[in-house]
Amino acid sequence: MSQQAPLSSVNDFVVRFANVNGSGSASANELFARAVLRHGVPVSPRNIFPSNIQGLPTWYEVRVTEAGHLGARGGGTDLMVAMNPQTWDKDVAGIVPGGYLFYDSTKPMPSTKFRDDVNVIGVPLTAITNSTYSDPRQRQLFKNIIYLGALSALLEMDPKLIEQLIGEQYKGKEKLLSSNVHALHLGRDWALQNLKCPIGLRIRKADKVGDRIFLEGNNAAALGAVYGGATVCAWYPITPSSSVAEAFTNHCKKLRHDPATGQAKYAIVQAEDELASIGMVVGASWNGARAFTTTSGPGVSLMTEFIGLSYFAEIPAVIMNVQRAGPSTGMPTRTQQCDLIACGYASHGDTKHVMLFPEDPAEAFEFAAASFDLAERLQTTVFLMLDLDIGMNQRLCRPLKWDDAKQYDRGKVMTAEMLDEGRDFGRYLDVDGDGIPFRTLPGTHPTEGSYFTRGTSRDRYARYSEEGAVYADNVQRLLRKFQTAQDMVPRPLQANAAKPTKYGVIYFGSTAPAMDEAIELLEARGHQLDRLRIRAFPFHSSVASFVAEHDFVYVVEQNRDAQLRQLIVTENGIDPVRLVPILHYDGTPITARFIAEAIGTHQDQIKVTPLRKAVS
Amino acid sequence: MTYIAKPKFQHPGIKKNALGYSHRDYEGKISTLCAGCGHDSITASIIEACFELSIEPHRVAKISGIGCSSKTPDYFLGNSHGFNTVHGRMPSVLTGANLANRELIYLGVSGDGDSASIGFGQFAHAIRRGVNMTYIVENNGVYGLTKGQFSATADRGSKSKKGVTNTDNPIDLVGIALQLGATYVARSFSGDKKQLVPIIEGAIRHKGAAFIDVISPCIAFNNHAGSTKSFDYVREHNDAVNRLDVLTGRDPIEIDQDPGTVQIVEQHDGSRLALRKLDADYDPHDRLGAMTFLQRHAAQGQIVTGLLYVDPEADDLHSHLNTVERPLNRMEAADLCPGQSVLDKINASLR
Numbered sequence: 001m002s003q004q005a006p007l008s009s010v011n012d013f014v015v016r017f018a019n020v021n022g023s024g025s026a027s028a029n030e031l032f033a034r035a036v037l038r039h040g041v042p043v044s045p046r047n048i049f050p051s052n053i054q055g056l057p058t059w060y061e062v063r064v065t066e067a068g069h070l071g072a073r074g075g076g077t078d079l080m081v082a083m084n085p086q087t088w089d090k091d092v093a094g095i096v097p098g099g100y101l102f103y104d105s106t107k108p109m110p111s112t113k114f115r116d117d118v119n120v121i122g123v124p125l126t127a128i129t130n131s132t133y134s135d136p137r138q139r140q141l142f143k144n145i146i147y148l149g150a151l152s153a154l155l156e157m158d159p160k161l162i163e164q165l166i167g168e169q170y171k172g173k174e175k176l177l178s179s180n181v182h183a184l185h186l187g188r189d190w191a192l193q194n195l196k197c198p199i200g201l202r203i204r205k206a207d208k209v210g211d212r213i214f215l216e217g218n219n220a221a222a223l224g225a226v227y228g229g230a231t232v233c234a235w236y237p238i239t240p241s242s243s244v245a246e247a248f249t250n251h252c253k254k255l256r257h258d259p260a261t262g263q264a265k266y267a268i269v270q271a272e273d274e275l276a277s278i279g280m281v282v283g284a285s286w287n288g289a290r291a292f293t294t295t296s297g298p299g300v301s302l303m304t305e306f307i308g309l310s311y312f313a314e315i316p317a318v319i320m321n322v323q324r325a326g327p328s329t330g331m332p333t334r335t336q337q338c339d340l341i342a343c344g345y346a347s348h349g350d351t352k353h354v355m356l357f358p359e360d361p362a363e364a365f366e367f368a369a370a371s372f373d374l375a376e377r378l379q380t381t382v383f384l385m386l387d388l389d390i391g392m393n394q395r396l397c398r399p400l401k402w403d404d405a406k407q408y409d410r411g412k413v414m415t416a417e418m419l420d421e422g423r424d425f426g427r428y429l430d431v432d433g434d435g436i437p438f439r440t441l442p443g444t445h446p447t448e449g450s451y452f453t454r455g456t457s458r459d460r461y462a463r464y465s466e467e468g469a470v471y472a473d474n475v476q477r478l479l480r481k482f483q484t485a486q487d488m489v490p491r492p493l494q495a496n497a498a499k500p501t502k503y504g505v506i507y508f509g510s511t512a513p514a515m516d517e518a519i520e521l522l523e524a525r526g527h528q529l530d531r532l533r534i535r536a537f538p539f540h541s542s543v544a545s546f547v548a549e550h551d552f553v554y555v556v557e558q559n560r561d562a563q564l565r566q567l568i569v570t571e572n573g574i575d576p577v578r579l580v581p582i583l584h585y586d587g588t589p590i591t592a593r594f595i596a597e598a599i600g601t602h603q604d605q606i607k608v609t610p611l612r613k614a615v616s
Numbered sequence: 617m618t619y620i621a622k623p624k625f626q627h628p629g630i631k632k633n634a635l636g637y638s639h640r641d642y643e644g645k646i647s648t649l650c651a652g653c654g655h656d657s658i659t660a661s662i663i664e665a666c667f668e669l670s671i672e673p674h675r676v677a678k679i680s681g682i683g684c685s686s687k688t689p690d691y692f693l694g695n696s697h698g699f700n701t702v703h704g705r706m707p708s709v710l711t712g713a714n715l716a717n718r719e720l721i722y723l724g725v726s727g728d729g730d731s732a733s734i735g736f737g738q739f740a741h742a743i744r745r746g747v748n749m750t751y752i753v754e755n756n757g758v759y760g761l762t763k764g765q766f767s768a769t770a771d772r773g774s775k776s777k778k779g780v781t782n783t784d785n786p787i788d789l790v791g792i793a794l795q796l797g798a799t800y801v802a803r804s805f806s807g808d809k810k811q812l813v814p815i816i817e818g819a820i821r822h823k824g825a826a827f828i829d830v831i832s833p834c835i836a837f838n839n840h841a842g843s844t845k846s847f848d849y850v851r852e853h854n855d856a857v858n859r860l861d862v863l864t865g866r867d868p869i870e871i872d873q874d875p876g877t878v879q880i881v882e883q884h885d886g887s888r889l890a891l892r893k894l895d896a897d898y899d900p901h902d903r904l905g906a907m908t909f910l911q912r913h914a915a916q917g918q919i920v921t922g923l924l925y926v927d928p929e930a931d932d933l934h935s936h937l938n939t940v941e942r943p944l945n946r947m948e949a950a951d952l953c954p955g956q957s958v959l960d961k962i963n964a965s966l967r
Contacts, residue, residue, distance in 0.1 A: 037967075213966035223962070229952040231944035232715050234708075255954045263940040265947060267715040269933075271708065272741040279701070279708025279738070280715070286699060287677065288945035289716030305702050399963040402956045408949050441945065442677045442697035442713070443720050450674060452690050454700035464690075 004098040004117040008200035011041045011066035013078040015151075018091045020084050022054030028144030029060040031165060032151065033394070036064055037214060038161040040206040044070040044513070046393050046589065051239060051332045057087045066206050070360075070396060071514030074591035079201055081147060088113065100199055102151070104143075121195060123150045128186055142183040149187025156198035158205070159188055213399050217390035220361035221320055222247035223400065224368025225292055226255055229408050230318070232291035233268045234280035236299060239332045240388040241322035244294040245270075274299035278306040278317065285316040286453060288413070288441040290372045292318035297326045297339050300346065307381050308347025309455045311478070314428070314437065316375035316382075316411075319343075320368065323387040325587045334587025335388035337509055340563035343383045344537055350475060352482050354489060355383040355537040359512035360390060362397040363535075367490065369402075376411040378485050379439060387558070389510040389589045414438040419448040427451045427462040428474060435481030482538055489536030492543055497528035504530040504550035505599065506543070506579075508564060510589065511556055517592035518599070525596070527603045529554070537567060544572040547579065552606070554599050556582040558590050622646050634670040642666045642673055644694040648687065654806035654832030654847075655685055655754050659692045661809050662723070662752075665816035666693065669864065676721045677713055681706040681735060684761055685727035685754035685832075704735025707742030707751070711933070714747055717943040718934050721820060722749040729759050732768035732787045739789070743825050744796040748932035750819040751827045753789055754806070756834035757845035764837030775842030788914065790924060793827040794907050799930030800826035801906070803921045805850050806833065810859075815923060817862040821887040824930030831919060844917075855913055857898040857922040861890040883928045891923060900926050 007013070015032070019025035026047075033045040041064060048059040063073050076096040082088055082103045095101055097117040103109070105122025114120055125146055129139045152159055163181050170177035191197055222244050225233070235245040249268055256265045271277040277293040284291035295303065300321055310317045323339050325331035343355055356371060358364040368384055375382040414425055419440070425448065428437050437460075440449035451462035457471045458464050465471070497519075507515045512533060522529060532546045532553075547553050547568070555565040562581035569576045582598045584590040622645060630638040642663040647656050666673065673695040680686035682703035689698040701709045710724045724742075731739040731753050742751070757770040764777050768787045775781055793801050800822040804812040812830060819826035831850050833839050839846045844853075864887045877896070881889040891900060899905055906925045913920045 209967075211963075211967075213963050215966045227953050227959075229947070229949060231947060231952065232712060234712065255958065256952070258940055261940070262938070264938050265940050265944070265951060267934075267937050267939050267944065269711070269715070269745070269937075272737055275705060276708040276711075276738055276741060279705045280712030282701070283679070283699075283709035283712025283714075284716040284945075285712070286709070287713040287716035287720075289712075291712060291716070306705070309702055400959050402953070402959050404955050406949065406953075440697070443675055443717065446672060446674045447695055450695050450697050452698040452700060455702060456700070 006119050006200045007078055007096070007098040007100070009078070010202050010204050011064055011206060013064050013201045014073050015062045015064065015079045015081065016077040017060040017081045018084045018087050019058050019060070020086070021050065021052050021056045021058040024141045025083065025144050026060065028148050031162065032148055033062050034165055034214065035157060035162045036062070036203055037209055038165065039158065039203050040209050041066050041203060042068045042070065042208055042396050044396065046072060049333050057084050064203065066208050068208060069513065069517040069592065071517055072589040072591045074593050081151070083147070092118070100201065119199070121154065121199070123147065123187070123190060128190060132186060145180055145183035146187035149184040150191040153188045153191035153197045154195065154199050156202045159184065209396070211399055212396045214394050214396050215361050216243070216392060216394050217358070217361040217364040217386050218243040218322060218392060219247040220365040220400070221368040221384060221386060223251055224365040226251045227402055228290065228369030228372040230290045230292050230372060231266050232280065232284035232289045233266070233293070234271045234277040234291070235294050236271050236274045236277050238296045238299050240324055240392045241294045241296045241320065243392065244320055244322065274302040275306065278303040278319070281317050282306055282310055282315050290376070292320060294320040294322070296322050296324050297342065298329065300339060300342055304347045307353065308349060308351055310381045311347065311351045311353065312455055313453050314379040314439070316379055318371045318375050318382050318384065320384040320386060322391040323385065331587045333388070335510070335589055336558050336585060336587060337387055338559040338563065339385070340567060343385065344567055352538070353381045353383060354378060354485055355385050356490060357385050357508040357535050358390065359509060359533065360395050360397045362400060364390060365400050373409040374488060377409050377488065378481060379411060379436060385509065387510050412436055412438040414440050414449060416445045419445045425449050426460040428458065429460040430477050430480070434484045435477050436484065486538045486540050489538070491540050492535055493533045494542070494546065495531045497530050499528050501528035501530055502551040503603070504532060504546055505554040505556060506532045506534060506546070506564070507556040508534040511558060514590045514592045514595055515556060518595035521592055521596035522600055525600050527600060534564070539568065539571055543568060544574065547572070547574055552580055553578060554580045554582050556595055558584050560585045633667050635672065637667065639663060639667050641695070642693055644691040647691045649684060650836050652835040654756060654834070655688050657806040657809060658752065658754050658812070658830050658832055659688050661812045661816055663692050664809070664813045665820065668813070669817055669820060671721060671820070676723055678723045678725060679706050679710045679713060680725040681730035683727040683730050685725055686730060688754070689725050704730050705738055706730065707735065707738035710749055711742055711745065711747050714749065714933070716945040718939070719943050724749050724751040726751070726753050728753060728755045728757060728767040728769040732789055736787070740792060740796055743793050743798045743827060745933045746797065746799065746825045746931065746936065748823055748934065749825060750816065751825065753829050754832040755829050756832050756838050757843070758834050758838040760834050760837055771844040774844040777837050777840055788910065790829045791907060791910055794903055794925055798827045799824035799927040801925040802923045803829045803831070805831045805854055805921055807847055807851065811856060811921065814860040814862045818860060818889050818923065821862065821864065821883055821885055822930065823884045824927070824932050850919060853917055853919045855918040855920050857895040857920060857924070858900065859892040859894060860923050863888040863890055881926055881928050884930070889923065889926065900924060
């Protein structure tokens with residue numbers, strides 16, 4: 001048997017479920033993650049799935065982490081629940097030495113299929129299900145609950161907490177409830193009677209979850225759109241963003257119907273393509289409704305002409321981009337932060353667009369709501385830059401909050417009353433130096449304030465013009481408007497090291513939890529780093545000062561071409577040598593180990609013994 | 617020439633409509649299209665139709681794509697908001713605008729390049745969604761602004777000004793609109809204002825997707841012998857199936873000819889369409905019959921015009937989506953935001 005000492009750890013390990021797509025495993029696996037949470041122990045689960053509906057392999061990885069490290073851990077699996085023969089070899093190879101392999105032992109496996117340094121736990125799942133259930137679908141579904149039951153015994157989990165969860169899930173459906181609880185105990189009892197329980201990995205009750213909630217970023221962003229007052233959503237299905245529009249639909253069904261008439265205070269259109277989705281958003285926003293679309297990289301590529309129109313004709317638009325690995329079709333179900341250049345400078349000609357970078361679902365909610373205020377205030381496109389890692393995985397985060405006194409900022413809209421007062425209306429006239437002109441909405445006034453909106457050049461009063469000076473005046477004002485945006489978008493957050501340091505690190509979005517953990521690892525190696533988490537583009541002035549205050553600044557991001565670094569260099573005129581790229585781009589979520597290793601190695605190289613000391 | 621101010625002078629005896637507006641109140645800037653362009657006649661017909669219907673000009677949103685036709689919204693309804701969008705994408709912008717405020721009148725102006733080529737998909741989808749709009753295609757069979765390339769509505773065998781013969785089959789937007797469920801479908805000719813004005817009036821009063829294909833000869837690039845979209849050719853081959861009068865409000869129905877040839881169609885909003893039959897066999901309520909009729913006549917080189925199909929019981933995208941009567945663009949936080957109490961419940965369900 002195992003030549004390696006079996007892994008022993010409480011509340012700090014990684015379980016990976018290897019399943020077949022479409023086998024109904026997802027809900028059982030999620031139940032496992034939630035059950036750990038109910039023990040007061042934080043978890044960080046991740047779906048690893050193919051672009052497929054049924055048949056291909058899929059994995060669900062749960063990092064159990066009492067310390068609250070919510071980034072992917074990396075470095076292999078401690079307990080592999082190997083339910084997919086197709087990926088068996090790869091799955092077994094991915095177990096850390098001393099780790100555990102849980103499998104369906106109904107059919108004997110040749111000994112060559114196992115590893116000497118891995119602890120094997122066989123449960124005859126198929127035999128148990130086949131002797132209990134006759135319906136093939138039931139066999140399939142309850143097999144998942146049975147392995148969950150077995151795991152609860154092996155990891156010494158409190159079965160009451162799992163039963164409670166099942167009870168909440170099947171509230172009012174007594175038959176389903178009791179059959180699920182029965183299946184849970186089938187597995188649990190078999191394990192208790194036949195296996196040595198618990199194994200070295202255990203869940204012990206703690207108090208580290210607090211009032212935090214557990215949800216997906218896409219769902220949170222959709223809820224943010226509801227709270228932010230979006231009334232028009234036009235979208236085209238694309239992984240990994242479709243669940244934003246679907247969640248928005250579900251939330252609206254519950255929250256946005258007039259109780260008296262049953263009529264909808266929203267309009268959702270599944271468009272024929274991304275060009276039409278953004279076209280509808282631009283049309284609705286031009287007409288004064290809060291509108292958004294949700295998409296991913298290929299969709300952004302298709303939308304770019306309209307994004308240029310939104311920029312130049314100054315029409316609000318909110319685009320939620322759930323980033324996936326590109327270019328082209330790329331890896332549709334893998335995560336990256338790879339659309340910063342594509343979105344920041346989308347469309348032909350000189351353009352710049354606002355981007356918001358939430359770190360987790362709580363911020364996705366806040367920023368989604370804020371993006372509508374920003375889009376209307378700035379009269380331009382605002383990108384909410386999510387990614388698959390935040391968007392499609394449940395993440396533990398602080399509870400969602402809303403200020404009930406908050407009113408929407410509709411920006412500079414000139415009303416019929418203002419026009420009647422004789423206010424000078426120039427659609428592209430900068431009246432107060434912030435670069436933002438007033439707009440009127442169609443239908444406002446019988447004789448004043450109408451104008452012809454167009455993507456062609458025009459003067460301050462919206463009259464067509466190709467005069468060089470008139471054109472330059474307009475595009476310079478647009479630049480002024482973009483500068484105004486710097487102080488309106490969410491500011492970067494800085495966290496300084498315990499001791500003064502010459503080195504800093506800049507990061508954003510879904511890298512945040514891995515970065516926080518990496519700082520701990522680096523401190524343990526003796527490296528001190530000040531941190532700056534960028535939350536929006538255009539960059540606040542504190543980004544340039546942060547770089548100026550440090551000898552070197554690492555820029556950690558999940559793409560090949562160091563896109564954030566490029567933006568910082570370009571927008572602030574910073575010497576690129578000062579910014580050291582730390583790049584992770586294989587489509588898996590960045591890990592603390594990766595960051596710490598890359599920065600640590602670089603730091604070690606810097607800290608060579610000074611020459612003078614060496615010769616003296 | 618970029619911008620010429622139009623004199624605001626009005627003759628004191630100028631004719632006024634029910635709202636007290638004159639034609640001048642429905643005009644826009646001076647056209648920058650070629651002298652004699654068919655599009656300018658359509659502009660005049662839109663002005664006439666809006667005047668006759670006594671529409672408040674600022675309650676119209678005029679939306680277009682890119683091309684000669686799409687420039688025309690600048691030349692009518694100067695007190696309306698206009699939106700010259702991107703090439704071929706007028707339908708989506710109009711759809712979004714319509715969703716935002718269902719109370720305005722939506723006038724989409726497009727061309728054959730804009731709607732039959734680059735924007736064919738958007739044309740089709742706006743029609744099939746039943747967006748409440750008047751969608752006018754000013755159809756001249758060529759790309760005017762880029763100097764005379766064939767468009768997708770050019771007939772097979774027709775000749776360009778440079779003498780090239782078109783070998784591609786034409787797209788008949790009327791046929792497509794019928795197939796995709798447009799509830800008001802017409803074809804007319806820019807040179808026949810008498811026919812066109814009431815067709816536009818009926819479309820504006822129609823609640824649903826109204827589509828009008830207006831053959832509009834390009835004086836610069838498509839008005840020569842060998843063209844099937846020239847003034848001469850269209851006049852010779854125009855086969856009008858009916859003549860339309862739009863009766864609104866209290867107007868008594870006056871039928872001055874044989875009553876047996878006049879059909880009255882009452883629309884949702886109470887407006888009545890008096891259709892004087894020119895072709896005894898043509899039934900404008902028969903969608904399939906209309907499609908067959910069009911195909912048969914097209915094969916004979918005839919251009920069928922008139923109100924070709926109307927469903928007076930039509931509904932629109934808002935009724936499909938069951939949206940509130942109050943325009944969405946007037947909703948504020950109190951209407952839209954569920955507040956912290958709901959969020960507390962959502963938070964609790966996520967633990």
